Amino acid sequence: EVIDHYFYDESAYDYHDGGYVPLEEPKAPEKPLNIPEILKPDKETATDMYYTIVAQTGEVQLMPGKKTKTWGYNAPLLGKTVVFKKGKTIHLHLVNHLPEVTTFHWHGLAIPGPIEDGGCHAPVYPGESRDVTFKIDQPAAFVWLHAHPCPSTAEQVWHGLAAGAIVQDEHESSLPLPRNYGVDDIPVILQDRRFHKGNQWNYRKDYDPDGVAGPTPMINGTINPYFDVTTQKVRLRFLDGANRREFRLHFSDDLEFTQIAGDLSLLPHPVKMTKLLIACAERQEIVVDFGKYKPGDVVTLYSDDVPLIKFRIHEFKPDNTSIPETLFETPDPAVDTDLPVHHVTLDGMDEAVAMNGKKFKMDRIDYKMPMGKVQLWDICNTNPAPGMIHPYHMHGTAFEVMSRNGHAPYPNELGLKDTVAVNPGEHVVIKVWFNVPGIFMYHCHIIEHEDGGMMAQLQVVDPAVPDKKYHLMDHMTL
Ligand code: C2O
Ligand code: CU
Ligand code: CU
Structure with a gap:
């Protein structure tokens, strides 16, 4: 089965925002x-x-x-x-x-x-x-x-x-996956910028409390990039490094590709697809097989209908390796029955963003959790429809997505994750555990929402040092 749609609620996609900045070909x-x-x-x-x-x-x-x-x-x-x-x-x-x-x-x-x-x-x-x-x-x-x-x-x-x-x-x-950095294994950092007079960026001028965006795609810090393909299979490690933008990725000819990894691990099994939405801060790794193309062909990666990268096909040796059917065994520790489900709400939009009804405060600990214990967290996006998709992120841990409004997670989010995008009105249940102690933040990764206060922090308590004191800053002088 090949996935040929983006999941998520179309009515909440960023292009419906009043302040949406469409991408343009540079x-x-x-x-x-x-x-x-x-x-x-x-x-x-x-x-x-x-x-x-x-x-x-x-x-x-x-x-x-x-x-x-x-x-x-x-x-x-x-x-x-x-x-x-x-x-x-x-x-x-x-x-x-x-x-x-x-x-x-x-x-x-x-x-x-x-x-x-x-x-x-x-x-x-x-x-x-x-x-x-x-x-x-x-x-x-x-x-x-x-x-x-x-x-x-x-x-x-x-x-x-x-x-x-x-x-x-x-x-x-040990797996037969492309791993030759820069040749068939390449990081792809997806961002967008607006160039003002004299080709400068001006964050304050472009400020939008729902997330700053620009019309020009910038990939690995390159404007209008092409990549020379010299192997049949290429592994792309996508990172959405944009402040606000979701990228809806697909290739020319609806070329099929295979997702092999998410944020923090390989997927249990490879997932074939022609369309992939990546939200802020997420990572998605795919392998693209250019086997049906010949030297001189160009394959384009798009977000919506705007080209991001042109893949220029050169001579390559045939590659008959296949991606293993099993890539990763997701750890599945049992939930601690003493710990009730912990609820997090992602609230509001614009200046009114908050988490659990409160704005972030640097010197307030919002929650304590014992190290090593496993707990279900219910993450709810309280935006009424159409609303927007909030990418929820946690520091210091790798979590597992258990369900979306009681239904199975999307097939390409079954490994370990640190960021999960939540639709308006949706409850996403994740399984959370920490193997390290300390103070950790959790927040929306639309970065202006995080700075605006849709963020909280927890203390993970090491049972060996239950009274450990941390020095918390109350603000930073910039
Ligand atoms: Cu990408 Cu608080 O983190
Ligand atoms: Cu948000
Ligand atoms: Cu982080």
């Missing part, structure tokens, strides 16, 4: 898709990896004419791809060369909070640095790094502070 020459370099470790041993990550300003030739002023990690825009190996201890030296305070949040890593996790309680001030150490103990996945200072996460991500990171493990490495 007026810029085609350029090769930027493939972020792999960040070189400062040092790697059998057990440890050491990296230096620098948040910096830069300038990039994105459009004809003036260069655009940008921010990035170890690069002028976005960042180099960081590789983490499961089982290793990671040592990060985080450096801020920006003119304002920032944080380094590892979206998708199950590491202790709030300092290692890098949310709003882990500031790094201009000209300063911070060192963190944590162990990687989670399945192979495509995760990401982004800034998270409250309430300026959205503006800093818009400046360019977002980078991909790949978690590797032995199981994934």
Whole structure:
């Protein structure tokens, strides 16, 4: 069976918003898709990896004419791809060369909070640095790094502070999947921007409390990209790194593709499809088989009817490998019968956004949960129809989607996730457990909703240190 529709409630798609900014084909020459370099470790041993990550300003030739002023990690825009190996201890030296305070949040890593996790309680001030150490103990996945200072996460991500990171493990490495980075395994960071006079971005001018958007697609920091296909099969690791936009992905000729992974793991089984909606902060990995094309052909990836990437087909060797029918066994720990279902509501729109009726407060802990216990959380989008889809995200954990309004989850959200998009009026039940202690945020990942207060935080209590005290910031000076 091939999925040929986008799931979700069409009436809630972003293009129905009053403030919707339609994508447009950019007026810029085609350029090769930027493939972020792999960040070189400062040092790697059998057990440890050491990296230096620098948040910096830069300038990039994105459009004809003036260069655009940008921010990035170890690069002028976005960042180099960081590789983490499961089982290793990671040592990060985080450096801020920006003119304002920032944080380094590892979206998708199950590491202790709030300092290692890098949310709003882990500031790094201009000209300063911070060192963190944590162990990687989670399945192979495509995760990401982004800034998270409250309430300026959205503006800093818009400046360019977002980078991909790949978690590797032995199981994934043993499967016959494309894995040659930059050749047949490529990160695809989907964003959008508006270019103002002199090709500059102007976040404040474009501000919309329901999420900032621009008409120009930007993929891996490239405007109007093409990619040279030199292998029959190509693995695309999509990340929706946009502040607000959903991407409705499909190829020319309705080319069929296979989804193999979601946010935090491979899917249990590959899912064949021709259409894929990706919401803010989600990751979806697909394998595309270009076997029916010949050198000189061009295959286009679209969102709605706007081209995002042109795949230029070159000579390649026939590839008869098939994707295994079983990719991953999703852990399925039993729910703790002492823990009642925990309810979260995603409320309002525009300036009125809130969670459980309250706006986020940095020095308030909204909930406590014991480490290692498994609980059902019911996430409800209280927007009346048509409303909008809120992508709900949790730090520090990998959860499992159990049901949508009592029905089975979508077939391509069956692995481990850290973000789940919730339709208006819908209850999504997820199974949540934490293997690490600390303070963790959970919020809508339309980044302006998060900054606007559709966010809360919980304390995961380690039974060995039940009274551990955390220093919580009450605001950040920007
Ligand atoms: Cu992408 Cu609070 O995170
Ligand atoms: Cu996160
Ligand atoms: Cu939202």
